[in-house]
Amino acid sequence: MNAEGLIILLYVLVLASYLGFELIAKVPPTLHTPLMSGSNAISGITIVGAILATNELGYTQLSKWLGMLALILAAINVAGGYAVTDRMLKMFKKK
Amino acid sequence: MNIYIQIAYLVASILFIAGIKMMNKTKEARKGNLVSSVGMLIAILATVVQVQAITLVDILGCMVVGSAIGLYFAYKVEMTEIPEMVALFNGFGGLASVAVALSDYWLKTQEQAINVDAITAVSVALSIFIGGITFTGSIVAYLKLGGKISGKPIMFGGQHMVNLLLLIAAIGLTVVSIMNQADPIFILILVAVSLLLGILTVIPIGGADMPVVISLLNSYSGMAACTTGFVLNNNVLIVAGALVGASGIILTQIMCKAMNRSLVNVLLGGFGQTASAA
Known part of the structure; x- marks a missing residue:
């Protein structure tokens, strides 16, 4: 990566971080845990990287196995994260 | 990288932002989680279409195994x-x-x-x-x-x-x-x-x-x-x-x-x- 590419990515990082700060400024206390769980599922976005890492040929390479390990773990994070958040929020509605 | 894939990633990012925003309100929270999960699905699909056909089995296999484990524990676990x-x-x-x-x-x-x-x-x-x-x-x-x-x-x-x-x-x-x-x-x-x-x-x-x-x-x-x-x-x-x-x-x-x-x-x-x- 060159310096110019880095600057563009840093812009993305700074703006997205600011957005993250602003987005949840007024969250009610009952939603703390669901929000934490829901954003945990979003952090499973690393699954995109895991798919790309698994997209290599041959099973003799460590990089391929690391990719597959990452993909299983990220899939647990994503599927489990969204499902458990939904379960929590479903319970809230009944109240 | 293909422009359509870039656009799909952009749409996914927007859905994540909208999803988090909706999760601030009790009434909209569940829908917000759904919106964010659709964003994740779009990001995953946009990535899977880029891969070589020969590795698709590994990728889908790992995703199915991981998702099954995740869903099993998400539904099995006690609320507390x-x-x-x-x-x-x-x-x-x-x-x-x-x-x-x-x-x-x-x-x-x-x-x-x-x-x-x-x-x-x-x-x-x-x-x-x-x-x-x-x-x-x-x-x-x-x-x-x-x-x-x-x-x-x-x-x-x-x-x-x-x-x-x-x-x-x-x-x-x-x-x-x-x-x-x-x-x-x-x-x-x-x-x-x-x-x-x-x-x-x-x-x-x-x-x-x-x-x-x-x-x-x-x-x-x-x-x-x-x-x-x-x-x-x-x-x-x-x-x-x-x-x-x-x-x-x-x-x-x-x-x-x-x-x-x-x-x-x-x-x-x-x-x-x-x-x-x-």
Whole structure:
């Protein structure tokens, strides 16, 4: 990566971080845990990287196995994260 | 990269933002979670269409296995055990970021025997460092909340000094590994140091403070995904990771305030042992 590419990515990082700060400024206390769980599922976005890492040929390479390990773990994070958040929020509605 | 894939990643990023926003309101929260999961699905599909047909079996296989495990535990777990389950999922996400960064680094420096540039190498080291702490820290939080290990703070003399030395070692290992990319030993020691640091930073914190710690570790896993985005030069990872990283920090602070605690207080550990309910 060159310096110019880095600057563009840093812009993305700074703006997205600011957005993250602003987005949840007024969250009610009952939603703390669901929000934490829901954003945990979003952090499973690393699954995109895991798919790309698994997209290599041959099973003799460590990089391929690391990719597959990452993909299983990220899939647990994503599927489990969204499902458990939904379960929590479903319970809230009944109240 | 194909422009349609870029657009799909952009749409996914927008859905993540909209989803988090909706999760601020009790009435819209469940829909918000759904919106964010659609964003994730779009990001996954846009990535899967890029892969070679021959690796598709591996990819789908791993995703099916992981999703099945995740869904099984998400629905099986008791309502009261949900916070510790979130901690466990979060830890897996952190370890996934470590594995992705290490995989990319290993492919280039070992299998293809090329040196990566300094920006990529620092991003790899950061992903490993933050992701490693997230993984073992979350596992300790999971064990403490579940009562599988004592919720009491585990302290020993010179603990903060040991942590500081490990932090300095991590920085040193990063520098040395960038200068000697052909030798993988330094990056592997960095993995070990990060994993150890995750354990050591969470064990002195009391069980009652674990929800705050999980929230902080959740923020870390976002940052790990974000730095992995720098390794892979991928915007959707940076946006989603930064959103989680930043909102996680704010949420952690809000939770601390609600408990009448300061974040520094919680992180230094040794408190919270008086309240048994976690």
